[in-house]
Amino acid sequence: MKKRLHHQKPEPGAALFDSLVRNAIDFLQKSVQELEKHPKYSVIHFYMALELFLKARLLREHWALVVSKVEKASLQAFQSGDFNSVTIDECLQRLANIANESLLTHEHDCFRTIRDHRNKLVHFFHPDYQPPIDKNILAQIVSEQCKAWFYLHRLLTSKWEIHFANYHKQIAGLQKLIRHNQHFLMSKFNALAPEIEADKKKGISFVTCHVCGYESARIEKLHDPLFERSCLVCDWRSYFLKIPCPQCGKPVTVESEGGGECEECETTIDLDYLLEKLGPYQHPKEESSIARCSECENFEPSVIPFGEHEYLCLNCLTLHDEVGQCGWCGELITGDTSETSIWGCFWCPGPDLKD
Ligand SMILES: [Zn+2]
Ligand SMILES: [Zn+2]
Ligand SMILES: [Zn+2]
Ligand SMILES: [Zn+2]
Incomplete structure (x- = not known):
C-alpha cells in the first residue's frame, strides 16, 4: 500500500506572526528603557508595540485581515511584506466583528489614549518632552503606560493566552520592566500620602493598586456587594464584588471577567454561582x-x-x-x-x- 504523504502547508501568517510579536516585544522594551531620557520616543514606541500585539492577534484569525483593503489582499504581496496594514481602529473593529474578540469600553478608551498621545507627539513638536522632563508629565506617561499594559497583559495572558503562549517568558520579562518604571510615580504618591492618611483616619480603606503598585486605591462601597476601587496615583478605576465563600464563608473578591477564588479554601466563584446567588427569582x-x-x-x-x-x-x-x-x-x-x-x-x- 502506498503511503500518503501529508504535507503540512505552513500557514502563511505564521512567520509574520512571529515577527510581529518579536517586534512588539522589542519596541516595548525600548519604550520602557527610554522613558526618562527620551520620553517622546517612549510614547511612540509604546504605541507601536501595542499596535503590533493587536495586529498579531488579528493575524491569528486570517492573514488577509491585517491587510487594510481585504478585497485587494494578495498572498504574494503579503508574503513579501508589500501591503498596507490596518490602522489600530480597523484592527479593533475587525477583532470585534470577525474574530469575536470585542474589547471592553475601558480597554478601547485606554488604547485610544495611547494612540492619541502618540499622534500628538508625532505631528507637533512639544518642547516639554525634551529632557530633563517635568516630573508631572513623566508621571502621566507612566500612569498611561501602566494602565495600557495592565489591559494588554491581561489579554495576552488570559483571553489570548493560546496565541501568545510561546512568548510567555518574554511577556513576563516585560511585566518586570514595566513594574520597574513605577518608581517614577513615587513623588506623586508621596504628595498624596497626607490625603490618604486623613481618609484612612475617617475609616476609608485603601488597597494596593493592581496597575501602579502603590497603596493608593480607595475602596468605596457602591451598593452591597458591589465596590469600586479608584486609585489616587494613576486614576485607574475598577469594580469588584465581595461575596462570602460558599464553602467557608470568608469574603472572596470577584473581579470583572475573572470570577473569584477563596484565599482560604480555594473554592471558586463563577458566573453561574453569582447569577444563582444575586439574580432575580426565575419562574x-x-x-x-x-x-x-x-x-x-x-x-x-x-x-x-x-x-x-x-x-x-x-x-x-x-x-x-x-x-x-x-x-x-x-x-x-x-x-x-x-x-x-x-x-x-x-x-x-x-x-x-x-x-
Ligand atoms: Zn437583536
Ligand atoms: Zn494606581
Ligand atoms: Zn473558602
Ligand atoms: Zn458585561
Missing part, C-alpha cells in the same frame, strides 16, 4: 429577566436588576441604566433599544439591508 415557565450585556457581549445573559434603578452585569461588572427588548430579535439587552427595530442589536445581525 421556570416565565421568560427570563436576565439581559445580555452590550459591554462584554458575554455568551450567556449576565445582567441582573441591581439596586434601585440599575442593572449589573455579573460578568464584566458594568452598571447599566437601561435594559430593553431588541426590536428585531426580541432579546433582552442593555443600552438604548430605540432603533433596534431598524438596525438590530449587538446580538443579532438585524434586517438584511440588501433586501
Whole structure:
C-alpha cells in the first residue's frame, strides 16, 4: 500500500506572526528603557508595540485581515511584506466583528489614549518632552503606560493566552520592566500620602493598586456587594464584588471577567454561582429577566436588576441604566433599544439591508 504523504502547508501568517510579536516585544522594551531620557520616543514606541500585539492577534484569525483593503489582499504581496496594514481602529473593529474578540469600553478608551498621545507627539513638536522632563508629565506617561499594559497583559495572558503562549517568558520579562518604571510615580504618591492618611483616619480603606503598585486605591462601597476601587496615583478605576465563600464563608473578591477564588479554601466563584446567588427569582415557565450585556457581549445573559434603578452585569461588572427588548430579535439587552427595530442589536445581525 502506498503511503500518503501529508504535507503540512505552513500557514502563511505564521512567520509574520512571529515577527510581529518579536517586534512588539522589542519596541516595548525600548519604550520602557527610554522613558526618562527620551520620553517622546517612549510614547511612540509604546504605541507601536501595542499596535503590533493587536495586529498579531488579528493575524491569528486570517492573514488577509491585517491587510487594510481585504478585497485587494494578495498572498504574494503579503508574503513579501508589500501591503498596507490596518490602522489600530480597523484592527479593533475587525477583532470585534470577525474574530469575536470585542474589547471592553475601558480597554478601547485606554488604547485610544495611547494612540492619541502618540499622534500628538508625532505631528507637533512639544518642547516639554525634551529632557530633563517635568516630573508631572513623566508621571502621566507612566500612569498611561501602566494602565495600557495592565489591559494588554491581561489579554495576552488570559483571553489570548493560546496565541501568545510561546512568548510567555518574554511577556513576563516585560511585566518586570514595566513594574520597574513605577518608581517614577513615587513623588506623586508621596504628595498624596497626607490625603490618604486623613481618609484612612475617617475609616476609608485603601488597597494596593493592581496597575501602579502603590497603596493608593480607595475602596468605596457602591451598593452591597458591589465596590469600586479608584486609585489616587494613576486614576485607574475598577469594580469588584465581595461575596462570602460558599464553602467557608470568608469574603472572596470577584473581579470583572475573572470570577473569584477563596484565599482560604480555594473554592471558586463563577458566573453561574453569582447569577444563582444575586439574580432575580426565575419562574421556570416565565421568560427570563436576565439581559445580555452590550459591554462584554458575554455568551450567556449576565445582567441582573441591581439596586434601585440599575442593572449589573455579573460578568464584566458594568452598571447599566437601561435594559430593553431588541426590536428585531426580541432579546433582552442593555443600552438604548430605540432603533433596534431598524438596525438590530449587538446580538443579532438585524434586517438584511440588501433586501
Ligand atoms: Zn494606581
Ligand atoms: Zn473558602
Ligand atoms: Zn458585561
Ligand atoms: Zn437583536
